[in-house]
Each structure stands twice: as structure tokens, then as C-alpha cells.
Amino acid sequence: MPSFADALRVLNDMKGSGVVEDYAVAGAMAMVFWAEPIPTYDLDVLVFLPGDEATIVTLAPLYQWAAGRGYTAQAEHVMIEGVPVRVVRPEYLVALYLEPGARTLKRRERAAALMEASALDRPALDDLLKRFGLEP
């Protein structure tokens, strides 16, 4: 049975192959990394796609890469072996959770829990919130 580390290795392979320029784990698994374990069934990954000047952004190369390795896409999810790593910083995760269009009760609770995390850089968070006009 593969391990969680195997799944993360695949993300690094994706970067090594040039399919993505860079990536960072986000969502609930980033919260697990910085704070406490919470239930989740997916691994959210933010990616920088290789830069070109095309107007239309396409994820086709990413899905082709995954399919070529036997990872099947299901809806918007790519299943990578059942699931070193760059993880979105907790300050950015809080800011993402507090975005007006995203602030559900669950996310506000997560933001509150992250704000108690010792890894959180409070001045950096305050700066982010101020910069993007977000309410804590």
C-alpha cells in the first residue's frame, strides 16, 4: 500500500517534469500540517502553470501527464496513489478562508483554529488582511 509520502513524491515529479512550475499543498491538508488533524477526503494543491502568453488557461497537459502514469481523473480530482512539500503558509491559508466568497462557517472555524497555531506569523497575517481588505 502506498504511503502519504508517495503521493507527495508524485507532486514533486510533476514539478520535475515541467508540467507545473511550482505547487503548494493548500486546503485542509495544509491546515493539518500547521495545526491539528481534521477530516478531509481530498488533497488541494495550488499550482503555477508554465507561463505562456495564451489567453486560455488549460489544464490539459496536467491531465495528460496524470493519465500517462495511470492516474485517473474523477470530476475535478486526480487520484494519485490513493493521495517534501511546500505547504501554503498559515497566514495565506487564513486569508484564503476569509475571502468574502469563501467564508463558510467551516472555513471561519478553520481560520480561527489556525489563528491559534504557534506557527502563525501574526504581523504577516495582519498585513495580508489589510492588503486585501479582509475581515478577521
Place this chain on the structure above:
Amino acid sequence: MTFSKGSAWSPEHMCASSKRRPRVSPELLGALRAGKADLRRQREKADLREKIRVVLELQRLCLPLIERRRRLTEWERPWAITP
């Protein structure tokens, strides 16, 4: 945690015939909040492998509860991995 006699959550208060619900004292609320913050700090310190083990356990525990409320999506299932 101990409940002193006569406090809002003491057994005799809880069994009283009064129809008014006992109000939680600020001291009890403070103690509960401090306890929760302490628990969070302990969980935060666990190594990643242990945290992943807990996530896998939570996945198994929560799935039937979610299923009771709504239909599961295709990708909502416990991960077939080791921590």
C-alpha cells in the same frame, strides 16, 4: 475538572426542579476554552505521520455521518494509504 458545590454545573444544580436552564459561569467557560486551546497545542505538536494517521481514522469515522446527511460524492472515501 472538578465542579464545586453550588456551581452552575454541579449535580444538585442540574437536578434542581427549576425550569430555567443553568447559566454557564464565566469561570467554567474560561476553563473549557483554556482546555480546548491546550488540546489544540498538543495536537499541533504531533509529527506529520501521526497527524496523517489521525486524518485516516477521522475519514473512516466521519464517512457514515456524512452519508446520513447526504449522498457521497465519488471521491469521498477513505484513502487507501499508510500514514
